[in-house]
Amino acid sequence: MNPRPTTDPRPRWRRIPGLAALLALAAPAQAAGLDGSQLSVLWGVPFAGILLSIALWPLLAPRMWHHHFGKIAVGWALAFFVPFALVFGPGTAAAGLVHALLAEYVPFILLLTALFTVSGGIHVRGNLHGTPLLNTGILLAGGMLASVMGTTGASMLLIRPLIRANDHRPGCAHVVVFFIFIVGNIGGSLTPLGDPPLFLGFLKGVDFFWTARHILPDTVFMMAALLALFFVLDTWLARRQGAARPDPTPDTPRFGFDGAANFALLAAVVGLVLMSGLWKPGIEFDVMGTPVGLPGLVRDAGLIAVTAASLVLTPRRVHEANQFGWGPMQEVAKLFAGIFLTIIPVIAMLQAGAQGPFGAVVRAVTRADGTPDAAMYFWATGLLSSFLDNAPTYLVFFNTAGGDAAELMGPLAGTLAAISAGAVFMGANTYIGNAPNLMIKAIAEDRGVRMPGFFGYMAWSGAILVPLFAAMTFLFLR
Numbered sequence: 001m002n003p004r005p006t007t008d009p010r011p012r013w014r015r016i017p018g019l020a021a022l023l024a025l026a027a028p029a030q031a032a033g034l035d036g037s038q039l040s041v042l043w044g045v046p047f048a049g050i051l052l053s054i055a056l057w058p059l060l061a062p063r064m065w066h067h068h069f070g071k072i073a074v075g076w077a078l079a080f081f082v083p084f085a086l087v088f089g090p091g092t093a094a095a096g097l098v099h100a101l102l103a104e105y106v107p108f109i110l111l112l113t114a115l116f117t118v119s120g121g122i123h124v125r126g127n128l129h130g131t132p133l134l135n136t137g138i139l140l141a142g143g144m145l146a147s148v149m150g151t152t153g154a155s156m157l158l159i160r161p162l163i164r165a166n167d168h169r170p171g172c173a174h175v176v177v178f179f180i181f182i183v184g185n186i187g188g189s190l191t192p193l194g195d196p197p198l199f200l201g202f203l204k205g206v207d208f209f210w211t212a213r214h215i216l217p218d219t220v221f222m223m224a225a226l227l228a229l230f231f232v233l234d235t236w237l238a239r240r241q242g243a244a245r246p247d248p249t250p251d252t253p254r255f256g257f258d259g260a261a262n263f264a265l266l267a268a269v270v271g272l273v274l275m276s277g278l279w280k281p282g283i284e285f286d287v288m289g290t291p292v293g294l295p296g297l298v299r300d301a302g303l304i305a306v307t308a309a310s311l312v313l314t315p316r317r318v319h320e321a322n323q324f325g326w327g328p329m330q331e332v333a334k335l336f337a338g339i340f341l342t343i344i345p346v347i348a349m350l351q352a353g354a355q356g357p358f359g360a361v362v363r364a365v366t367r368a369d370g371t372p373d374a375a376m377y378f379w380a381t382g383l384l385s386s387f388l389d390n391a392p393t394y395l396v397f398f399n400t401a402g403g404d405a406a407e408l409m410g411p412l413a414g415t416l417a418a419i420s421a422g423a424v425f426m427g428a429n430t431y432i433g434n435a436p437n438l439m440i441k442a443i444a445e446d447r448g449v450r451m452p453g454f455f456g457y458m459a460w461s462g463a464i465l466v467p468l469f470a471a472m473t474f475l476f477l478r
Contacts (some may be wrong), residue, residue, distance in 0.1 A: 036345070036352035043345035044357075046080035050338045051392060059454075073338035080342045097341075099290045105340065107296055108203065110303040114269050115193070117307045119153030120324040121262040121314035130166035132234040135175055136227055138162050142179065143187030143223055147194035147212075149266055155184045155436040156322070163447045170241055173451050176444045177460050178230045182223065184436040185428035189219045189421065193270065195434070197394030197423040204398065205405030206416070208277045214417040218476050222425060225468050259318040265306050272302040343392065350399040362400055372401055375477045378418035382426030382469065386433045394423040418477055425469065429461045430454070 053072050057065040065072075085093040128134060138158060145154040162179060166172040188194030190212040192202035198211055257263075276299035283294040318324075349356045354363055365376040377397060384393040397419045401408060408416040427434030431441060431454055441451050452460060 036348035036350065036356045039345055039349050039352075039357060041349070041357040043080070043084075044349065046076045047339075047342035047346045047392075049079070050076040050342055070334040073334050077338035077341045080345070084345070095289060098288045102287055102290050102292055103203075107300055108199065110300050110307075111199070111269070111273065114265075114303040114307045114310075115150055115153055117310045118262045118265045118269060119149055119156060120322050121259040121265075121310045121318055122157055123258040123318045123321045124157060124161045125256055125258060125321075128161065128165040130162070130169065130172070130175070132231050132238055134165065135162070135234055136231045138165070139178060139182050139230060140223075140227060142183035146183055146187030147190040148270065150193055151184050151188035151195055151434065152436040152439070154187065155179070155440055158183060159440050159443050160447075163444055163449060167447065169238070171237070171450065173444075173449055174230075174233060174237065174460075176440060176449055176451060177457065178226060180437050180440050181428045181461070181465065182226055182230075184440055185434050186219065186222050186226070186425050189215060189424040193273065195424045195427070196391040198420060200391055200394055201398065201405070201416075201420065202273075202277065204403075206409060208274055210409055211417075211420050214413060215421050218417070218421050218425075218472055221472060221475065222468060225471075226464070229464065258321070259314045261313045262310055265310050265313075268306050269303065272299045272306070275299060339392070343395070346396070347399050347403075350396060350403075358400070365397070365400065372412060372415040374414040374418040375473050377401065377415050378422040378473060378477050379469075381419050381422030382429070385423045385426045386429035390423040390427040390434055394419060397422075414477070421472075425472075426465075428465060429458065431457055 050073060053076070057069075057072070081093065138161070142154050142158045142162075145157070148154075149157070159176075159179060162175065163172070166175055185195070189198070192199040192206075192208060192211075198206075201211070202208060276295045279295045279298075281294050284291040285294075286292075349358050350361075352358075354366070356362075361380075365373055365380055367373050381393055381397045384396075398408070398416075401412060401415050401419065428437070431437045441457075444451050451457075
């Protein structure tokens, strides 16, 4: 299949596994020496501007965005950074930049590159014949893989085989819609590798297995309900559609994997991330006030080695079959340079709590007795994640809840679980809620599947997901 650069209006960086978590670049407000309670809300305008540009411009003016996204990002970055340096001084500005670069940007970009390279080195071949049971099994497998190799990685691995298995049916848009729900979003809720917001939390100090322990019941409920609904719907539609048309791909090679060595490299990536969270030798190096720990350095060196090994071991034909290229990685630096700068004052204002400029947000998710309302955190995080990227939304509410990972994992565990579930699950509500959604749609349409439009898809998610989220709130978040 030939690439279709104009079909998917989502910028290329959104097509990389876990990419949106680069929003973790934003340094804690304390690193920038800011008192958020004294800031004007106008300092948040550049951050809101760049997020809205990323969310809407590719949909409204894709050609202009494709040619000028770098200039737009630079414009928003300068709109914040120049006044920031003038008001608070170049020293404070430099401190925040160094902290963001060394503590968070470099570790994440290396993990991102490793996941991108490894997932791009695995190709699934073969022509299965889609039945309700087989389709449900693929969705289940994809949902389980999503927490290991990222929602985008699992989606790109399985969407083409799934469409190929159902290309003898007169209509299978519902298969792709449920694939977006399960593999592109909800399946990635159990580890920091699964979805961008969770890796952001990992970088902020949340334990690797914390999310799996605390939202596993929520995830199992959503996965089981969706798989059961899908099986019933697919069975009904298969019977209603009657006789299948001739299979357009009957002579493809038998089922199997090319580039299977990358599965071992994927395991190495998981091991390196785990090591960096569990190994505590107490050795740190101070770089302009930013501590750089030995476990992080070992992890980063290992990720570089994994990336190099994948490039050497993967045959060229596998990369060609997966349309592997470095364009998205080149695009990353331009867009997120603006994001990690502009978010600094927003974090400061949120950490000021009810006394800060965003006090209304804090009060909306807080009960009358001053304790956080987990259900409100879930819906507020989720609704914003539906229309903005879920990683910045997670970051906003993580800091609204105090920004202290130890407290959020302890006394406020229910709040962190609600934020995590809202950010990951409700990214499925719209095509622009999470990175893989529009790319899955574009691939499906390229293979002849008639997918619903933006609002048509929202009709699906509104009818299926929203009632399940309401039930989940009643069962787990009261």
